[in-house]
Amino acid sequence: MNAVRLWTAIGVLVLSSSTGDVLLSAAMKRVGDMDALRRRHGLFAVIARVIREKYFLSGLVCLIFSFFCLLTALSWGEVSLVAPASASLTYICSVLLAKFFLKENVDHRRWIAAALVCVGVALLAK
Amino acid sequence: MNFRKVLIYGAIACCNGMGDVMLKRGMMDVGTVHLSHWQHVFTAFLSPWTILGICCLAGFFYSYLTALSWADLTYVLPATALGYVVTAVLSKYFLHEYISVWRWTGVLLISAGVGLVTRGPSVTHQHVPPVREEQHELA
Numbered sequence: 213m214n215a216v217r218l219w220t221a222i223g224v225l226v227l228s229s230s231t232g233d234v235l236l237s238a239a240m241k242r243v244g245d246m247d248a249l250r251r252r253h254g255l256f257a258v259i260a261r262v263i264r265e266k267y268f269l270s271g272l273v274c275l276i277f278s279f280f281c282l283l284t285a286l287s288w289g290e291v292s293l294v295a296p297a298s299a300s301l302t303y304i305c306s307v308l309l310a311k312f313f314l315k316e317n318v319d320h321r322r323w324i325a326a327a328l329v330c331v332g333v334a335l336l337a338k
Numbered sequence: 339m340n341f342r343k344v345l346i347y348g349a350i351a352c353c354n355g356m357g358d359v360m361l362k363r364g365m366m367d368v369g370t371v372h373l374s375h376w377q378h379v380f381t382a383f384l385s386p387w388t389i390l391g392i393c394c395l396a397g398f399f400y401s402y403l404t405a406l407s408w409a410d411l412t413y414v415l416p417a418t419a420l421g422y423v424v425t426a427v428l429s430k431y432f433l434h435e436y437i438s439v440w441r442w443t444g445v446l447l448i449s450a451g452v453g454l455v456t457r458g459p460s461v462t463h464q465h466v467p468p469v470r471e472e473q474h475e476l477a
């Protein structure tokens with residue numbers, strides 16, 4: 213029962229973190245090249261433009277929620293399991309969401325890279 | 339991969355890794371925080387290491403958003419993992435922590451993944467234009 217509770221928390225954490233990343237990415241694509249905007253209008257205008265973007269605010273809410281899920285998962289399980297499991301699963305989940313929702317061209321190269329990073333992050337906790 | 343991409347990738351990795359290590363260094367000054375005295379955690383903000391760590395993480399978020407504004411999420415994500423490599427190297431040489439063979443293997447795999455993804459195109463060209471009218475409002 214405890215394992216089910218822990219993996220549910222990790223699952224919610226992974227989903228909310230990946231959704232947050234995808235929403236941030238969608239928001240920044242709508243904003244356009246931040247470097248060019250900053251050169252033309254200055255830093256404060258860029259910040260004002262970014263925080264007016266509804267996808268950015270939704271992404272931020274998702275990331276804050278995922279942080280609290282992480283704290284909850286850490287209180288239920290060992291850090292040596294929760295940290296690598298959530299980090300590596302988040303990579304794979306983000307790639308899937310980016311492919312289907314952002315319509316990114318995820319070719320073999322990016323899939324292999326995601327798998328390498330996923331295994332690498334898991335090994336860092338050993 | 340042009341100079342701008344190298345710079346932003348480097349900024350994401352370095353700010354992320356250095357931020358984590360500096361927060362850890364700051365918390366070493368604070369000592370163990372017990373739940374019964376949780377207010378003790380706020381003394382961390384008196385440590386210059388913690389302030390530096392927060393500045394680094396703010397720099398990471400800014401670089402991450404900048405990269406996302408002109409590159410795919412699947413292109414930028416490995417750069418955030420590169421931060422773990424910076425953390426591992428700094429932990430060994432700055433905090434004098436022990437890094438096992440498994441961790442070095444993880445560092446190697448992440449570096450290989452980053453090397454692989456950066457050799458491809460950074461953005462998928464789609465027919466969704468940025469919101470022009472809102473950008474004009476800034477002018």
